[in-house]
Amino acid sequence: MNYLPINIDLRNKPTLVLGGGGVALRKIKMLLKAGAQITCISLYFEDEIQKLSKGQKLHLRKADLVADSAKILTTAFLSKYQLVITATDNEFIAKRVYQIAQDNQILVNTVDNRNLCNYITPAIVDRSPISVAISSSGTAPVLARNIREKIEKMLPQNIGQLAKKAHSMRHAVIQNIASFTGRKHFWERFFDSEHADDLLNNREIVNNETIIKSITNQLKTKGEVALVGAGPGDPELLTIKALRLIQEADVVFHDRLVSPEIIELVRRDAELISVGKTQGHHSVPQDQINQLLVKHAQKGQKVVRLKGGDPFVFGRGGEELQALKQHGIKFSIVPGITAAVGCSAYAGIPLTHRDFAQNVLFVTAHCKNSIDTLDWVSLAREKQTIAVYMGLMKSEVLSAKLIAHGKNPQTPVAIVENGTTQQQRVVRGQLQNLSERIASQNISSPALIIIGEVAALNDDLAWFKNHEPINNETNRLKIA
Numbered sequence: 237m238n239y240l241p242i243n244i245d246l247r248n249k250p251t252l253v254l255g256g257g258g259v260a261l262r263k264i265k266m267l268l269k270a271g272a273q274i275t276c277i278s279l280y281f282e283d284e285i286q287k288l289s290k291g292q293k294l295h296l297r298k299a300d301l302v303a304d305s306a307k308i309l310t311t312a313f314l315s316k317y318q319l320v321i322t323a324t325d326n327e328f329i330a331k332r333v334y335q336i337a338q339d340n341q342i343l344v345n346t347v348d349n350r351n352l353c354n355y356i357t358p359a360i361v362d363r364s365p366i367s368v369a370i371s372s373s374g375t376a377p378v379l380a381r382n383i384r385e386k387i388e389k390m391l392p393q394n395i396g397q398l399a400k401k402a403h404s405m406r407h408a409v410i411q412n413i414a415s416f417t418g419r420k421h422f423w424e425r426f427f428d429s430e431h432a433d434d435l436l437n438n439r440e441i442v443n444n445e446t447i448i449k450s451i452t453n454q455l456k457t458k459g460e461v462a463l464v465g466a467g468p469g470d471p472e473l474l475t476i477k478a479l480r481l482i483q484e485a486d487v488v489f490h491d492r493l494v495s496p497e498i499i500e501l502v503r504r505d506a507e508l509i510s511v512g513k514t515q516g517h518h519s520v521p522q523d524q525i526n527q528l529l530v531k532h533a534q535k536g537q538k539v540v541r542l543k544g545g546d547p548f549v550f551g552r553g554g555e556e557l558q559a560l561k562q563h564g565i566k567f568s569i570v571p572g573i574t575a576a577v578g579c580s581a582y583a584g585i586p587l588t589h590r591d592f593a594q595n596v597l598f599v600t601a602h603c604k605n606s607i608d609t610l611d612w613v614s615l616a617r618e619k620q621t622i623a624v625y626m627g628l629m630k631s632e633v634l635s636a637k638l639i640a641h642g643k644n645p646q647t648p649v650a651i652v653e654n655g656t657t658q659q660q661r662v663v664r665g666q667l668q669n670l671s672e673r674i675a676s677q678n679i680s681s682p683a684l685i686i687i688g689e690v691a692a693l694n695d696d697l698a699w700f701k702n703h704e705p706i707n708n709e710t711n712r713l714k715i716a
């Protein structure tokens with residue numbers, strides 16, 4: 237940072253503007269807004285400057301800055317001012333003024349000449365008493381103005397009123413709330429409250445005393461968050477606890493994976509917020525979800541964060557809880573039936589079986605870095621079942637890698653699409669034709685891939701929806 241932005245108090249401070257043209261006028265207007273006492277020296281003055289000088293704060297002095305330089309461009313004269321703006325295009329004057337100002341620690345700005353400035357003015361959004369200053373450190377003033385326009389649009393017109401309101405409440409808040417942290421929480425809550433909203437939207441606002449009472453009460457009721465697993469889709473697979481919590485919640489944040497039938501069970505007058513993610517497209521970024529949870533809990537609400545399957549299985553539930561923990565918000569966790577468990581049951585595929593699989597691995601093909609971080613040697617071992625989450629896009633690499641690491645290409649596979657719901661489809665195949673089966677049967681997300689001998693048991697054990705598996709006869713496995 238080449239320049240430190242600071243806010244300077246110029247009320248009634250002597251300031252000097254050299255020049256009386258359009259540029260000087262702009263600077264004079266800015267200084268008048270800041271309440272400065274201005275002297276403006278020039279041979280002639282714009283009409284508007286003359287008009288402004290009818291007020292108390294602007295004094296005009298007619299002089300030729302070059303001819304009178306012996307009087308004006310001196311340490312004795314310039315030292316009377318706290319801040320000087322040179323708005324003439326005469327380089328001799330600008331350099332002289334700059335040199336004297338530098339030697340005497342006077343703030344000086346030469347319009348359009350950064351080398352002759354010891355301070356520069358930012359682009360300003362003025363919603364007094366709120367002001368926002370944007371600076372490109374002189375590198376790209378037009379960009380700074382562009383940013384200013386964006387901020388202008390973003391900031392509510394009445395934001396200054398809100399600051400004034402807060403100021404009017406300050407004394408009473410100090411009287412009512414002894415601790416510094418308590419007051420900090422009060423203000424955080426206030427600026428986010430319906431009262432602040434009323435003010436920003438020009439609605440009638442109640443008196444200070446009522447506001448302080450209402451916010452203090454809100455702060456007393458502590459909100460909490462329950463991280464709830466909704467299971468794979470069938471609403472009857474919800475736990476009793478999950479059902480109770482979604483029926484008690486004031487607000488429910490849910491993923492795209494949570495089935496519509498489950499959403500139906502949420503209390504009618506609860507707020508329902510979708511923060512749904514589709515693979516690769518995070519409709520609400522994770523840190524924003526974290527912030528939303530914190531914000532609603534801080535309002536004293538009962539918040540449910542409803543996630544497909546189990547919140548701790550490929551669900552980033554841990555990251556959300558860490559954010560809550562940081563803000564001291566109480567939370568609880570309700571496990572759910574994860575997709576592998578739900579899909580395997582509803583597809584009639586036991587994940588383990590004494591003859592075919594002694595262990596089961598849950599893996600995701602949607603890795604933070606690359607799918608290559610998976611342990612292919614372990615995955616390729618026989619006598620085990622692999623349940624692959626988010627595997628559709630990577631199915632080709634998945635089977636190629638497994639086969640390359642020694643897995644039998646004829647290993648049975650099953651792809652369970654929309655498992656446990658009325659739309660469930662089970663497609664069977666072999667490891668070597670996994671991606672073909674996905675493509676030819678138009679499988680879409682959510683789908684779980686089960687790889688292992690047990691997948692073939694679906695032929696005999698399928699039971700859900702009188703479903704007829706899309707079979708691949710060559711894979712039919714006889715149970716001994």
Ligand code: SAH
Pocket residue numbers: 468469493543544545546547548549550551573574575576579624625626627652653654655656657681682683684685
């Ligand atoms: N936390 C979830 C998993 C989130 S990852 C859980 O425990 O189940 C999302 C992936 O889960 C999907 O891409 C898909 O592979 C799997 N999945 C979730 N619900 C599913 C369903 N009803 N049928 C098939 N696969 C499902």
